[in-house]
Amino acid sequence: MADDNWALRGDLLDFTGEPAWGQTQPPEVRWRPDHWVLVRGRHIEAVQAEPPGPEWRRVEHGGRLVLPGLIDTHVHAPQLDVLASYGTELLDWLNDHTFPAEARYADERTAQLGAQRFVKALLRHGTTAALAFSTVHEQATHALFEAAHAQGMRMISGKVLMNRHVPATLQDDVQGAEQACRRLIERWHGTGRCAYAVTPRFAPTSTQAQLTMAAKLLREDPSLYLQSHVAESQAEVQWVRELFPQARSYLDVYASCGLLHRRTVFAHGIWLDDEDRVQLRDAGATLAHSPTSNLFLGSGLFNWRQAHDAGVRVCSASDVGGGTSLNLLRNLAAAYQIQALLGERLTAWSALHSVTLGAAQALCLDGEMGRLEPGCAADITVWDWSHDPVVQHRLSLARGLHERVFAWFMLGDERLLRAAVVAGRVVPREG
Numbered sequence: 557m558a559d560d561n562w563a564l565r566g567d568l569l570d571f572t573g574e575p576a577w578g579q580t581q582p583p584e585v586r587w588r589p590d591h592w593v594l595v596r597g598r599h600i601e602a603v604q605a606e607p608p609g610p611e612w613r614r615v616e617h618g619g620r621l622v623l624p625g626l627i628d629t630h631v632h633a634p635q636l637d638v639l640a641s642y643g644t645e646l647l648d649w650l651n652d653h654t655f656p657a658e659a660r661y662a663d664e665r666t667a668q669l670g671a672q673r674f675v676k677a678l679l680r681h682g683t684t685a686a687l688a689f690s691t692v693h694e695q696a697t698h699a700l701f702e703a704a705h706a707q708g709m710r711m712i713s714g715k716v717l718m719n720r721h722v723p724a725t726l727q728d729d730v731q732g733a734e735q736a737c738r739r740l741i742e743r744w745h746g747t748g749r750c751a752y753a754v755t756p757r758f759a760p761t762s763t764q765a766q767l768t769m770a771a772k773l774l775r776e777d778p779s780l781y782l783q784s785h786v787a788e789s790q791a792e793v794q795w796v797r798e799l800f801p802q803a804r805s806y807l808d809v810y811a812s813c814g815l816l817h818r819r820t821v822f823a824h825g826i827w828l829d830d831e832d833r834v835q836l837r838d839a840g841a842t843l844a845h846s847p848t849s850n851l852f853l854g855s856g857l858f859n860w861r862q863a864h865d866a867g868v869r870v871c872s873a874s875d876v877g878g879g880t881s882l883n884l885l886r887n888l889a890a891a892y893q894i895q896a897l898l899g900e901r902l903t904a905w906s907a908l909h910s911v912t913l914g915a916a917q918a919l920c921l922d923g924e925m926g927r928l929e930p931g932c933a934a935d936i937t938v939w940d941w942s943h944d945p946v947v948q949h950r951l952s953l954a955r956g957l958h959e960r961v962f963a964w965f966m967l968g969d970e971r972l973l974r975a976a977v978v979a980g981r982v983v984p985r986e987g
């Protein structure tokens with residue numbers, strides 16, 4: 557049920573554009589303490605300092621931090637089952653943990669329950685929109701869209717394409733996969749806030765013919781998304797070199813098939829070269845940096861600054877279950893640490909922008925989400941600053957907004973979330 561005509565009070569933080577790298581006081585940070593967000597139906601109607609009139613039901617979160625709903629640009633719906641799986645790097649991790657877990661989604665009921673669990677988990681972690689991998693199964697992908705649609709949330713997903721180098725139970729073929737994609741696109745692309753992403757898992761698990769089929773789908777409908785992985789680990793890059801000897805680079809496997817466009821989002825991109833970055837920039841494609849995943853699997857340190865300076869769009873993502881938390885604050889804290897190891901400093905503003913307005917722009921959805929702005933969908937999160945006396949003490953000593961917000965997300969997590977609002981509806985808290 558949508559709560560009609562209500563107003564939320566709190567300290568509003570969002571962005572009017574991309575903050576410059578390394579700047580702690582950029583003009584694009586919009587800080588509106590003690591303001592009201594007026595919500596009518598599914599949308600934000602106004603944002604104002606004055607209290608609203610009596611026709612607006614008031615919801616008080618005075619003193620709490622109010623952000624746009626967070627946007628996860630790379631996450632795997634079936635992988636809650638393999639969070640924190642011990643002892644492997646990417647390729648072994650897929651074989652030992654991930655493929656067996658995904659195989660269970662062949663069962664319709666397992667897939668339904670898994671989809672519902674995943675969508676609720678996202679919301680409980682402050683994520684109100686996602687670009688997510690399903691499994692290879694058509695039914696499981698239906699189930700994921702259904703679960704998200706029931707919550708009114710923005711979900712971009714697709715059936716995973718993989719027709720080789722995976723267990724036989726998870727293998728599709730070019731023709732069957734194409735038909736399944738077409739049925740899913742017909743049913744879900746543009747239904748409510750659902751959209752379809754053509755989803756080759758990664759180059760090693762698709763033949764050239766399957767990648768070419770994926771590109772055909774994209775050519776036929778440029779409003780479709782493309783999500784995949786690129787250059788995550790060195791062993792993977794080496795394998796791609798062996799499988800596609802004619803390609804200049806891993807990225808070039810996708811580019812030469814026609815899979816690189818404005819709505820393309822590649823997870824990772826740790827092991828790219830300058831020419832790859834130029835290609836990504838020219839296409840307007842996005843890298844979904846997945847910090848806790850890169851650390852957990854030991855894949856490498858993503859050089860955000862290098863990608864940024866090359867003009868490549870970079871968002872931050874959880875990549876659960878390679879990543880260790882669905883909560884994007886935890887992932888941003890890891891992103892800061894990765895940059896620190898590379899001798900760079902990621903500001904709180906670049907970090908938060910990459911999971912709000914920056915992510916919305918990457919998905920061509922900045923008219924809909926990522927900002928606290930009239931006309932946008934009312935996707936809003938409300939956060940406590942802290943629940944802990946040590947953190948409270950630290951925040952009280954902050955010498956400015958950047959210092960305070962930085963310490964907040966470095967030390968915080970989903971337990972600080974007080975409310976998530978999706979398209980005007982307050983998500984009920986469970987448990």
Ligand SMILES: [Zn+2]
Pocket residue numbers: 630631632785823875878
């Ligand atoms: Zn992934």
